[in-house]
Amino acid sequence: MSEGKEITKGRYRALAFVKGESLAKEKDREVSKDEVHTWPYLVRVEFLAAIIMTIILMVWAVALDAPLEDPSDPTLTPNPAKAPWYFLGLQEMLVYFDPWIAGVVFPSFIVIGLMAIPYVDMNPKGNGYYTLKERKFAIFTFCFGFHVLWVLLIIVGVFMRGPGWLWFWPWETWDAHRVVAETNYDLTQFVGIDSKSFLGSVIGGGVVAIYYFVTMTLPYLFLKLIGSETLQKLGIIRYSIVAFLFWTMMTLPIKMFLKLVFHMKYIWVTPWFNI
């Protein structure tokens, strides 16, 4: 009785075969209830997947030739000059942020943030199976970042951007001479303060500081107030990392909104960098 229980509970691995008497019943096809033999059950699926992939790739490669444009010419800049498609989300961010943010800081945060996921997700549920309701926040955050901010921006970059990185629908012809008269304003210019002045710079920096302070502190206090178990498990350091990365990610849709609706250029202008 207790022996049978142990067998169903624990997993065991076959490492080698040794000649001799065996306790295992070789006649049993079912090795154990929740395991199957890798050969043939897994290997045949892998083999099938490899064959199907080969067919797809072959058909694609026969039907469509890889692009080859004119020989490279450093004096002839194409308009627009687009990065490879998988980086177009980053290039699209250049509309809203300076290169040091869109091209360096945000990509670094994406990589660091992805790596941090297992160390800040303290939810023990949803380990090894599909579930939405047991980990709503994690799935919402990941899907928003991946599908909306990464994949959707790539689609915009590939299909909607023409000369001058202006918006062209796929059915529109690219007009290289289209000019969009657009004046952009820095945040403090809305209240009549020169954004390059010392005061403007201090206000801009203050707004950024207040943004992070408020977005990171208020949810903390709220979770503390309702006695959130999640917060207790997270602890202050993990909470701060999650909150900082989450609200940094959210600056992209916020900046998009401000730029598209209010023609806002910079929130914070300094002699060294602009945000």
Added chain:
Amino acid sequence: MGNKSNKGSVSRILDLIKEKGVTGSIKDMILNSQIWRSFFRHGLEDTPKTRMETIIGNSFLHLHPAKVKRHAPLFRFTWCMGGITFFLFLILTITGVFLMFYYHPNVRDAYWDMKGLEHHVPFGMLLRNLHRWGAHLMVIAVWFHMFRVFMTGSYKPPREFNWVIGVVLLVMTLLLSFTGYLLPWDQLGFWAVTVGTNMARATPLLGHEGPFGSLMGMTAYNDIRFALLGGSLVGGNALLRAYIWHCIGLPMIVSTFLIVHFWRIRKDGGISGKL
């Protein structure tokens, strides 16, 4: 004495033919020959023992455990994306080696080698198409793999570190694709890489146009972009660097991390599932 034993073996063969027929006895003799048995350590009869020996007695298949969880071969659980990514990596390695036979990584020849592949090399265009489209497929497969692993919560303990390695492999895949983009030396690749590496100019502290870059003494001739390109412009040095990273440096890094990635799957309890 020797004569007698000779007669014995002939009669043994005749007995075998009588018992199993001609084809049956040929098969029997091959399977029992020293050569065959030095190749394959196990029999062919379908028993649990053979099934397990097939996996653990084979260099390539023993990447797998002999038995897997019942849901592991299910397409609806794994989407097969990790395996497909690895399969595409192998295809890209093989087609890549063939392409190297026909390619000179210098400004004078690179573009015309592409034309040569198209017009002079038998199946050259197919080879290049397989490599190009296979690379696109691999980027997509890696993303789907990451998405699946996230959705099943498979990064949770004890698999945290393998997720981190996965993120490294994701970045390496993008870099492999990016360095390969330049090699045809056409307008498409040249300007995509120019746009991409221009971002490095804006790196905080390390780029000459980045925040505090000039304070750190960065110029166009000593900053991080210069290190990437081997010059201040995308030129012959950049082409050679891209080639070496693409064909030697990155594949070696990827292979190393792949070994750890696969090994850790086994050591962290096999494919994830409901605990």
